[in-house]
Amino acid sequence: MKPVENAEGIQASLTLSYIQATVLKAKATLTVGILNGAPINIGIVGQADVVSDGKEGSAGLVHTDLLMQYDIQNDQFDAFLKATVKVIIAEAKVPIWLYFGANTPIPIGETAAEQKTRQSQNSNFDYYLYVGCPDGNGASRLGDAFSKVKVTIWKMDAGIVSGSLYGEAYFCIGSILPKFPPLPDEINKFLGYSTQSSNENSVINMINQGGSASGFMFGALVHGNINVDLAVIRAYAKATVGFDVALLHVTNPGSCQVGTSFGMNNWYAVGQVFAYFAMGVDLHIDVGLFSGNVTLAKLQVGAAIKAGLPNPTWMNGRIKIVGEALGGMVHVNKSMKFEIGEVCVPEMDPLASIKLIAEVGPGTDNVSVFAKPYVIFNLPMDNKPFKFNVMDKEGHETTRTFRFKVDHYTVKSEDNGYVGQGTKQFSADGYTMTLWSDEAFREKMKYTITIHCKAEELINNNWQKPAGKSEEEESIAFTTGIAPDTISERHVVISYPINGQNYFLKNEFKGKKSMVVVDQRNDKYFKLENDSNPIKKLTIIEADGGQVINTNFSVNGNDILFDLPGSLKNSTTYRMYFSIESSKTQEIKTTTELVDLEKTAGTGTVSMADVDFSTVSINTSVNILGASGSGNAIQSPTTTSASERGIRNKAKQEQSHRDAIDRFRKGETPVMTVINEGIENGTVDPTKIQDGTTAQGKEVAVYQPATGRIIYQMILEPVNLTPSPIKWLPLEVS
Structure with a gap:
């Protein structure tokens, strides 16, 4: 979830135990993020232990970790639970991941009924429950390790006899499913399945590459091994057996679609079952000039069957047996393949099911007028080559090269006014774009941001429009809140005099303009409700209440410009008040609390910013001393800009x-x-x-x-x- 600027947070923790900490101890922390007085996300992190030593950080016979988070702004919920159970020599690890959430920006002002309707439409609302992950190497959206359910049933290492027996399983259901798992490496290698030629697995590859299947899938595996060492004779045996099944609703079958149909109403079943067994007996000899193992007998048997149905319906399998005895005097090596039905080899569009644009923001009500629109992409928009490994029509893996870029974007107000579009700034990896503008949004105004991206493919050394998906456009709307009428210090880029500055040289800018520069223009700073052109007044007051000087300032873009009077005293602290005064009536404008406001600037005047500074005890022609008692004179600038002068003098002061x-x-x-x-x-x-x-x-x-x-x-x-x-x-x- 993208961090939210200016958000606040509330955090509360609860620790409890039942009877005593050795029986049950648990801790949970609740965190609530708040923006503009409304909650934007809620999270709970906790852990619990049953039957432990009661010490902090120690795990019990049953240990659970919980992580839940609800992103209210984007309507996304994550819950991740991992439980570990230990009973004597047995151990079970069970990870569970529940998710549901919108995959498109949430409409502004959505009612509860509209939310329910949207959530019932899988096209823009995703959900899934994973109890384990089939590839064993997955990770949740929150970055937590996520693998299969693992159960260790038996484990022994007694010197003469050692071995283990464990199982793995998973169950997944939802609108987004993990990739269908390959055969275990040991079986895949023994049966001779090629990683490059994938005709037998082409429909599964199509589903994996398309990533557009919903439904459910489950599988399990049991593996055991035992070793016996009797000094002279050593024997071993191991076995693996398992299966994987998926019933999928495929919306993008690619070229595997037969006529106008695929599967049964686009529901398709794929599965595989496999088994492997190996054993051996060795004789250990250590006499005379020979020391080593002589194989008395060894045997390997493996089988795998894969299938998909219906429409297209196919099945294929392999069986293999390898064995030998008496050091190879007797041996066998036999294998058999079979195929039923015509296997589909799809030609895939790698971009077909990938959303180029993941998120556009801000997408809520009451957005700050200083907010910076942003876009998060699923692919880098840096116009650099990006490679996909896909299957060609022959079933071989090939590489296709694309590049992606933002073709155009617009920021438009509800009254059909195109505001300052800003400057595109990308993150280093190209996955995030932020629009930086020196103009703030207008208050209480609805804006629409539209972003258009395009893809090009490298074909015959030329960048061309790909045959499949090549463009994507996304729009979101948001409404701004109330604009402040005072300048917050965080919006001041630089000023001269610097706020809080000591040793200010009062005549350094003689004949030049002093200035305050803000990062984003906000017209409300300089306007009154009934007067669009009020008097811009600068009041300079001696800190001890003595000298008071009234003058004016002007505005040029983001620069507030003014002349410092030559009547400033030496060794004196001053406060400058920038204020606006109605040229028609004595109107007082409501102010925020961002700046310390004092109504000493005059009746009918509102202070919208202030700056403190102190003059030096000498005139500007005197040198500043160095370590040896002499130094370089500070010369008044002649042709440099106000911004350059301010930066230079701030550096000199530091x-x-x-x-x-x-x-x-x-x-x-x-x-x-x-x-x-x-x-x-x-x-x-x-x-x-x-x-x-x-x-x-x-x-x-x-x-x-x-x-x-x-x-x-x-x-x-x-x-x-x-x-x-x-x-x-x-x-x-x-």
Whole structure:
């Protein structure tokens, strides 16, 4: 499930025991994800043990793990249970996986009745129950290991006699089934089935490749072996017997369809039964110049029958016996094949049952106006070669090469307005695409996103349209919520002055524009309900309530531009309020709580953002000191843009902080250890500070041992420290 931006979560755990922890102990954790006040997913993770030592982490005779999750937004439910039971020498491992969920985006505003109707239609709703997995190497949707049901009935290793007896089984039912399993490797190899020539198994291959079959399948296998070692004589025996059966509703039979029909109303049965037995007796000789085993007798017998019916109906099988005695003086090697009916060899379209587009979002109500549309694909849309191994008309495995790309997409509002389409950005593997736009969505507006993908196949060294499926289009709709009328700090890309900046050079931008840049335009920032062109006002207030300066700002795309007045004082902290004021009436706009709002900007004005900064104690023409007492002068930019200036000066400020720590470590900056009580709310009693004086100024560093922090301030001209609190800039020691 794709993580949801701005979602919150609630988690609760429950631990219990029955009588005492050694009898039954269990723990379960409930997690609820919440977005915009509504639950979006619910999950439960738990485990239980029956008859254990009662210690945390120890398994009992019966141990179970449970993982359940319901994705409310996408209407998908997963439940995974794995139980392990141990009784004396026997052990059973039973994995169970239950799933049901939509395979297409959920319609916005769907009612309970509409949901029930949709879920009853297999075309857009999948479900299945797996008790074990036939290939033994599967994994659930949540990434948990998932294999067959395994039962160990007997296991012994007593020196003279050793052996084991175990069984495997599975049962699967639903609209999506695992691949039909091949014969066990040992039997497949003994009977001589080729992995390249698959005529006998072609219908099964067709079902596996198509992946479009629903129904049920089940199978079981029993395997046993025993070894007896009597020093001189050694004997062994092993046996395997099993079967696999599937009754499938095949919607894509490919070229195996006879006329207009396949199977019985597209229901088709396939199955296989197999058996294998091997034994041997060896004589161990260790006399004179010879030491080794002499085979007195050995025997191998194997058989397999495969079948499919009806329409087409076919059956084939193989039987083989191999044996020898007296070191090969007597031997036998016989095999027999039989075939009934005409075996179908389908020519498959590997894309026929693959959805190119897995998910398009956001697909819910009350979506943030800053949401970024995304698409998740089942195949990489990176326009790079992607290979499929399929069966050709001769029944041989061959490779077909495709490439996939997003042909076009649109983002359209309900009033037929095409909004800024954004820029496509793909994940490294090409399976996810996100649309990045510098324009936010409008509030309370319904939007429709349409994505169109196409496939091309490499045929005779040319990329061409494939004969089968080559295109796919998906659309989803969503409705936005209320747009904020204040600028959250997380939407500010960069600003100059930087919020919270110290040592701001007030005349550095003389004749230039200072700026605040937001990542996405939101017209509601700068409009009032009854005034689409209000006054854009900037109020600069001295932190201690002294100087107040009123001016204006302008908006250019995503940039908020303004001039800093030359009347700013040195060594002073200011707060800037960006606000809008009605040019018609004294209208006050409702604000969010994203920013600390103060109505000091004037009657009829609403603050929509604020920035704090402090000026240096000198004018901008004075050099910043380096470690040796001299440094490089900061020159005012002449032709660079506001964004470039802000980035450059932020980097200079950070480098200045790093240089200060370097000087402290080298012992070039005097240090005074201050008791913890001497530091409160980021200020230091200056009477407890010892400082060093350079030729042009002072540098003071204070170390706080309790927190391991250096509090550092650079003063750029000789001044006397008076007994009044000084605001210090905290820096971490790395």
